[in-house]
Amino acid sequence: MKQGIIYAVFSYLTWGLLPLYWRIFTAMPAWEILAHRIVWSFVFVAILVTFAKQWKQLKGVVANRRSRIAVVLCSLLISLNWLLFIWAVNNHQVLETSLGYYMNPLISVLLAVVFLKERLSPGQWFSILLAGSGVLIMAIQYGHIPWIAIALAVSFALYGLAKKAAKLDILLGLTWETIVVLPISLGYLLYIQAQGTSTFTDLSGTSVVLLMLSGVATALPLFWFAKATKLLPLSLVGFIQYIAPTTSLLLAIFLFNEPFTQWQLISFSLIWLSLIVYTLASFKKSNANRRLAEIQKVS
Template sequence: MRQGIIYASVAYLAWGLLPLYWKLFQTMGAWEILAHRIVWSIIFVAIIIQVTKRWRSMWKAVTGFKMFGALAMCSLLISANWLIFIWAVNNDQVMQTSLGYYMNPLITVLLGVLFLKEKMHAGQWLALILAAFGVMFITFQYGEIPWVSLSLALTFAFYSLAKKIVRMEAMIGLAWETLFVAPIAFGYLLMLQVNGTETMSSLTWWQLVLLTLAGVATAMPLYWFAQATTRLPLSVVGFIQYLAPTISLLSAVFLFGEPFTQTHLISFGFIWSALIVFTVSSVRMKRRAAPINPEVAIKKQA
């Protein structure tokens, strides 16, 4: 339990600090940063698989056309999620990324109802209604839909849905997901080099070093998250996940100087209320649904 909490906390702490990492490359375009992230991720994961001698396991993990298609969908969705996140960070929209990842667990549950025929109880419906009010409030106040928040929440929620079909170990799953888009990323970087429009040459030596570590920054939180899920109940992991958007929100306000207005407070207030209702009601439902130990029941009757 203690190890699981440490793994989960470190994973979500790393994800929460990612805006600080991508801000270091603000002079580069989001597409170029994404291409580097994909390339260095596939290189790092390939090294891990080579060291652990898991190539055979990786090739055997894909068992049919359905899984192949789900992996391709995972690849496109997570790449889109990365692109939107990087663009948002480097265009001073970190607060919207925070709002998006606060909304993500609620949208994930809704997709489970729509596509997996899962049932929602009253508390979860109330949470979704509160979250919808939060999004509508900020939309009407500013006159525009918070598309960054909704896009991040939707792409990651659909990614999670596709992952339910795949059910693959984290590192091997990341290898396949990056492998699908790696040729496009390599080709894009080569095109920039040929056209003379790449901006990597303008980076300092320490920025170049950190850019090559983008694969580590991508893969390691996924590994820590996978380790946490094998040791903790999902309700505990679900509670710790709010650490990442909270860190991003604090970074947006206190480090990047993004304005946090009364409109933001009310909108976030609806979202936070939704998450409280969602978490409490989910924990209660799991306790009610927990199987009764016959030995315990006999002792209570005695």
């Protein structure tokens, strides 16, 4: 449990700081950034697989139909999530990405209850109600359907569910996720280069190096996230995710100078209150389960 929480915190804190990273490449179209992100992510995980001497085991990861479907779904869902996030950050919509990742835990919990049959205590259900109220106020304040936020929330929640259900090897599963979309990414980069519309050659040397390091910035938090989903209930992983949107929210307000209204402050307060309630309810439930297990062991 402790290791899972550490992995989850590291992954979500990194994701919360990513707007700072993608703002370096505002001159590049989102599709081009995504293609480079996939290519360099593959390079990084390939290095990890080489050091771990696991290339021979790679084929066995997708030996059955269920695993192949899971890998393809994970690859497509995370690629869609990356694209939306990059586009939103570079179009001054960091606040809406924050809203999306506030919504995601609610959807993750719902998926966990429906598909994984996880049970929540009354306190946990109350925390969901509080968080839902905060998100609803944010959505109403926008005055329109926040499609970016909804798409980000749904795509990442489904990605987490697929990772949890597939039970794939962490490193090899991540390798396959990049392999699936690698040919498309390489083909796209070659196409825009031939068309003369690529912006990669216009980057400075420092920016080129930073773009290549996007593989590390992408794969490491995904690796930590995968470890967390194996060690923790999906519902708890979902609520730890509040670290990422909170970090992004603070960046949007204090660094990117995006407007932050009084209603958004109220929403923010409700969501953090829900996190406190959920944490307390989870510890209470965990202690009750432990006492029950001890009683059953004695009897």
